[in-house]
Amino acid sequence: GAVVSQHPSWVICKSGTSVKIECRSLDFQATTMFWYRQFPKQSLMLMATSNEGSKATYEQGVEKDKFLINHASLTLSTLTVTSAHPEDSSFYICSARVPSGYTFGSGTRLTVV
Amino acid sequence: AQSVTQLDSHVSVSEGTPVLLRCNYSSSYSPSLFWYVQHPNKGLQLLLKYTSAATLVKGINGFEAEFKKSETSFHLTKPSAHMSDAAEYFCVVSGPWTNAGKSTFGDGTTLTVKP
Numbered sequence: 001g002a003v004v005s006q007h008p009s010w011v012i013c014k015s016g017t018s019v020k021i022e023c024r025s026l027d028f029q030a031t032t033m034f035w036y037r038q039f040p041k042q043s044l045m046l047m048a049t050s051n052e053g054s055k056a057t058y059e060q061g062v063e064k065d066k067f068l069i070n071h072a073s074l075t076l077s078t079l080t081v082t083s084a085h086p087e088d089s090s091f092y093i094c095s096a097r098v099p100s101g102y103t104f105g106s107g108t109r110l111t112v113v
Numbered sequence: 114a115q116s117v118t119q120l121d122s123h124v125s126v127s128e129g130t131p132v133l134l135r136c137n138y139s140s141s142y143s144p145s146l147f148w149y150v151q152h153p154n155k156g157l158q159l160l161l162k163y164t165s166a167a168t169l170v171k172g173i174n175g176f177e178a179e180f181k182k183s184e185t186s187f188h189l190t191k192p193s194a195h196m197s198d199a200a201e202y203f204c205v206v207s208g209p210w211t212n213a214g215k216s217t218f219g220d221g222t223t224l225t226v227k228p
Contacts, residue, residue, distance in 0.1 A: 041223075042220070044157075046215065095157075102207075104156045104157040107156045109154060
């Protein structure tokens, strides 16, 4: 139980385009979803916290206009990287709180060329 | 405020020998502590968690960890390493469940298992 499905698992896009990453909670309702970014061989850095039906809370230094988060339902949260540039290339992971702790999506490898 | 320090960025062991991955934490609250494992280009899998119950926590795949409040430590151990244990391990601390629930990740420890 408590599975978060994240799509796509990998994506390559051109500079200047936008990319949407989806995280769906399959068998539970996720009122809160966390979005992380992970650079190669580094730890996970929290980008933002999304709450169903309200605006996301962004961590210091994260551009909210560049990383748009929508959490319109209890089972879906999306992260859109707008006007992507090569420096946005990274591994993005979502996470939801569940009784046992946190459950993570499988991650999205974004490469901007 | 909370923080977590993984004391070793890399640990290398031989197959069949014990594994010790060290983690120290600080927290203004009674913390919840977790160990996660990440294989290359994969998401994170929960190994075990401590949430103020038994201080010795048993997890999956033979891993266990002991919460020591006096030492502010939560070290991960396994009696006998397997080749499949080679991965990145993260120690994570989070605040009370009724709060924002933000997690703070350690920098990770890369475990290498030699045949």
